[in-house]
């Protein structure tokens with residue numbers, strides 16, 4: 260009997276010291292971790308939005324349109340490593356916090372993950388060109404694949420938006436579990452714990 264219990268525990272991946280951090284991040288630290296992650300994602304997305312406003316509403320030249328932080332620290336906008344680093348942080352963040360999600364919220368959260376996975380591949384390509392010192396397709400600056408059709412500023416505003424939207428839907432379903440789905444038992448995120456099926 261004891262053996263059976265141990266095996267079941269191992270299968271859930273909740274035993275052992277390696278899972279303890281990820282376990283806490285998806286249970287009692289989930290709410291705080293999600294809040295922190297949401298602030299980071301929002302701040303970054305807002306920078307992309309401000310950049311688009313600078314170009315389209317204020318008519319600034321593209322090289323001058325560096326968001327808010329980039330006005331004081333232009334190197335931050337130019338650094339491919341920083342962009343790549345952020346793409347990784349976001350990818351890892353979504354992945355690490357995923358198991359706190361269940362049901363419909365998990366589906367939306369993972370849609371956001373896979374879109375970010377592709378976005379990160381594009382940044383890896385850009386970072387690769389910056390490292391090697393040679394650009395794809397003989398371009399004067401590093402380019403990513405979809406950039407062949409859509410300019411960089413617009414493309415990355417688009418990427419960040421289509422990662423952000425399913426992430427928000429996932430968070431909303433997590434905070435307000437839909438009818439017929441119970442709130443995740445391990446974390447404190449849910450505002451409405453139980454709703455009866457319609």
Ligand SMILES: [Zn+2]
Pocket residue numbers: 285289290359433443446447448449
């Ligand atoms: Zn949670």
